[in-house]
Amino acid sequence: MSWKFSDRAIALKSSAIREILKLTEQPDMISFAGGLPSPDTFPVTEIKQSLDVIMQGSEAIGALQYGPTEGYAPLRKWIAEHVSKRDNITISPSQVLVVTGSQQALDLIGKALINKGSKVLVETPTYLGGLQSFTQFEPEYISIESDEQGLVPDSLKAEVADEASFLYVIPNFQNPTGRRLPLERRQQLAEKAKQAKMLMVEDDPYGELDYKGHRLASLFSLAPENTVYLGSFSKILAPGFRLGYIIASEVFINKLVQLKQATDLHTPSITQRIAYQIVKDGFLDTHIPKIRQLYKTRCQFMLDALTRYMPAGVNWSKPEGGMFIWVNVPENINATELLTEAIQHKVAFVPGETFFAGGERTNCMRLAFVTVPEEKIERGIKILAELIKKHANDLEESPVMV
Amino acid sequence: MSWKFSDRAIALKSSAIREILKLTEQPDMISFAGGLPSPDTFPVTEIKQSLDVIMQGSEAIGALQYGPTEGYAPLRKWIAEHVSKRDNITISPSQVLVVTGSQQALDLIGKALINKGSKVLVETPTYLGGLQSFTQFEPEYISIESDEQGLVPDSLKAEVADEASFLYVIPNFQNPTGRRLPLERRQQLAEKAKQAKMLMVEDDPYGELDYKGHRLASLFSLAPENTVYLGSFSKILAPGFRLGYIIASEVFINKLVQLKQATDLHTPSITQRIAYQIVKDGFLDTHIPKIRQLYKTRCQFMLDALTRYMPAGVNWSKPEGGMFIWVNVPENINATELLTEAIQHKVAFVPGETFFAGGERTNCMRLAFVTVPEEKIERGIKILAELIKKHANDLEESPVMV
Structure with missing residues (x-):
């Protein structure tokens, strides 16, 4: 059988990095590669308790039957109220669509907005899963200049903004860089979007994981007509629910x-009801601060280890x-080449190249710290x-930070 | 904000019928419209029991964490074994992909195989959800001649088969007609597919709901190289899990x-584990016969009511x-016009027109019977x-059955 694949399917390359990363699932690996x-x-206890409620009586039928495409009505209402209150704006439940994880949001947005050759503006670097999703609809990517604080609004030319399908941006603790877009840049971007009638897709899975709890104004709150906002339960409840x-508008x-x-x-239907049962009475108010504390501690530990072990010429x-x-x-x-060697030493990470729409840089990497115990962080960073010391030609030369 | 929708999004029409059918959600409505x-x-009890097992100890983490794209390995293995045994063929777990409901299977297949203008062959009529899904990728539909037994293989010309992306077919108790493709036609189709190197997408959500338990050979079993087989848990466990x-190959x-x-x-992750826990020890062997018996009785009741009340010139x-x-x-x-009037009399159905890729016929309708109590079936069919009597010009003229 010779398969008649579509152009989009033919264009999909099997990812060499994905193949390499399969090796990292060995139990003795120190993996900084996962995004888990x-x-x-x-909250296992709370999930069990919700299930007891959901699976009682007539409620169980709702959890097992087909449901509305828009999502479980009480959950939509909760989301509208939660985000309205948090970001000091007014959102109606009819402005909310529940999706099967944020990744599906990207897929639906690509479907709705991308024709072959449509221009999609992205950060440099940007979220790999966003690129994978949009690429299905064959856009042309335009990488917008970004620095250690994120997108540089001044570098976004009016004519580029004007003809773009949309700008894809992750303002809070971006995957892969961890950077956060400062308030002033958000305001500038919102202004640009309004002027150029440009749409912004604001992907915000990490917004609640703000170690100090200082939330900055969302792009949606600054330019609601010009923004599509994506939220997720994956990082505050459980990713296995696939709920976003x-x-x-x-x-x-x-x-x-x-x-x-x-x-x-x-x-x-069942995952939507579990989430609603858990969040409806304010559980997140006490739960999210615990996640922040855990991640903050783990992050600081890795930062300290980097300071202890990394040579000059490396920054983060x-x-x-x-x-x-x-x-x-x-x-x-080349971090992809370095990965192969690192795996032999039982350490894994994601090479940075894969996060650039145009593969612009190869001397960078993403390290995830939240699932790795401290002694393994210590050992892995040291290795x-x-x-890096072994391969670096010139440790005094400091590369540009993005 | 003027939205820059993609061509595929612009082409999506808001369905007039969908708007009408929203009216049928009133509690006093006798609805034959749902596909629920x-x-x-x-199996509420069994689902509760599975949840108790799944949410214990370390298993709970697996149910809540990200999982492999291919699906939960034990479930893939179970599906491979179950279908291999049932259809007397050999399927390996690596040939199985777990999807978020069969509808997602259609979406993924459209993505993988349809370019703009690709030719997709469909039955006359065919499943509306299949059309909706494929239409996202802008194919050209070719409706293949079908009669009360389903697709007519002789009418499928070699040159049409040859240039098609695929043939979409629901051989068992098709939605919307309820018809089943006879064994001989399956064999003819399989032969044609092999000769023309044509791919068949065999959608089989109703295959297990065979009142007499006489399963006919699947197209996949007759031409495995030429067939993509879609199965679903929606009709044998619970549709709210969205599992297919x-x-x-x-x-x-x-x-x-x-x-x-x-x-x-x-x-x-959690729905996959629930399904696996329930099915792994043979629960379906006793559960499916109960569903068959219930649906058979309800179907016979509606058939009897149709015989009692429908005038000459109506067939089913x-x-x-x-x-x-x-x-x-x-x-x-025109059944769409009839629906508006029927709703005023508190009876609903789905007009047949919507199931034809080319809207070929309007004097037909789909009736669902499994969720409607017998006294309501009686009353609804009578209305x-x-x-129909009121509007029919000529009750002696018998329309062609498809």
């Missing part, structure tokens, strides 16, 4: 509902939230530092 | 895995399984019969 939340934060949401939500119906009919981001640290190594080092 | 399984068949699977599954990763990362399918009866009314009656 710490299972220590999963989209907030946008009703016009856009209605279009997405039609696409979602064709895509998977609706998000599972200092995240104020989230799950990732970005490390820049001397320019002559990485040794390998 | 009967909640009487949901795809069985195909490994080459194709590997491509779908890449697309699924970009689409929703993976199907929820006599399903041997599944959830739907297809009714042909006199040619001058429909009266309305």
Whole structure:
């Protein structure tokens, strides 16, 4: 049988890095490669209690039957109220679409907005899963200049903004860099978007993981007409539920509902009810601070280890939230090649190249710290530092930070 | 904000019928419109028991954490073994992809195989959700001649088969007609597919709902190289889990895995584990016969009511399984118009027009019977019969059955 794959399917390359990373699932590996939340934060007791409620009497039928494409009504209402209160704005439940994880939000947005060759503006670097999702619809990417604080609004030309399908941006503790966009830049971006009638897709899975709890204004709150906001329960409850949401103008939500119906009919009824049962009485108010504390401690431990072991010529981001640290190594080092050697020493990470729409840089890597115990962080960073020292041509040369 | 929707999003029409059917959610409505399984068949007790097992100890972490895109390994293995045994073939777990409901299978297949203008062959009529899903990728549909037994293999020309992306077919108790493709036609189709190197997408959500338990050979079993098989847990466990699977050659599954990763990362971990816990020790061997008995009785009751009340000039399918009866009314009656009037009399159904890729016929309707109590079936069919009598020009003229 010769398969008649579509152009989009043919264009999909099997990822060499993905193949390498399969090797990292061995139990003796120190893996900084995963993007997994710490299972220590999963509220197992509360989930059990919710299930007891949900599976009682007539409620059980709702949890097991087909449901509305838009999502479970009480959950939509809760999301609208929660985000309205948190960000000091007004969102109606009809502006909320529950999705099967934020990744599905990206898929639906790509479907709704991308024609072959449409211009999609992205950060440099940006979230790999966003690129994978949009690429299905064959856009042309335009990488917008970014620095250690994120996107540089001044570098976004009016004519580029004007003809773009949308700008994809992760303002809070970005995957992969951990950086957060400062308030002033958010305001500038919002202003640019309004002027150019540009749409921004604001992906915010890590916004609640703000170590100090100083939330900055969302792009949605600054330019609601120009923004599609994506939220997720993966990092504050459990990723295995595959639960996220989209907030946008009703016009856009209605279009997405039609696409979602064709895509998977609706998000599972049972997971939506579990989440609602858990969050409805304010559980997150006490739960999220615990996650922040855990991640903050673990992050600081890795930052300290980097300071202890890394040679001159290596620098890294200092995240104020989230799950990732970005490390820049001397320019002559290709991090993908380094990974192969690191794996032989039982240490893994994700090479940075894969997060650039145009593969612009190779001397960088993403380190995840939240699932790794401290003694393994210590050992793993030490091994990485040794390998970098071994290969660096010039440890005094400091690469540009992105 | 003026939205820059993609061509595919612009082409999506808001469905007039969908708007009408929203009216049918009133509690006093007799609705034959839903495609919902009967909640009487949901194994609530067994689901509760599985949850107790799943949420114990370390297993709970697996149910809540990210999981592999391919699906939960024990469930993939179970599916491979179950279908191998049932259909007397050999399927390896690596040929199985777990999906977020069969609707997602259609979405992924469309992504993998349809370019704009690709030719997709469909039955006349066919499943509306299939059309909705494929339409996202802008194919050209070619409706293949079908009669009361389903697709007519002789009408499928070699040159049409040859240039098609695939043929989409629901051989068992098709939605919307309830018809089943006879064994001989399956063999002819399989032969044609092999000769023309044509791919068949065999959608089989109702295959287990065979009232007499006489399963006919699947297209996959007759031409495994030429078939992508879609199975579902929606009609044998619970649709709210959104759990289905795809069985195909490994080459194709590997491509779908890449697309699924970009689409929703993976199907929820918890629902996959619930399903596995329930089915692993043979529960379906006793559960499915109960569903069959319930649906058979309800189907026979509706068939008897149709015989009692419908005038000459009306005919209908006599399903041997599944959830739907297809009714042909006199040619001058437009079933979409009839629906508006029927709703005023508190009866609803789905007009047949919507199931034809080219909207070929309007004098037909789909009736679902499994969620409607017998006294309501009796009353609803009587009301429909009266309305048809009122509007029919010529009750002696018998329309062609499809």
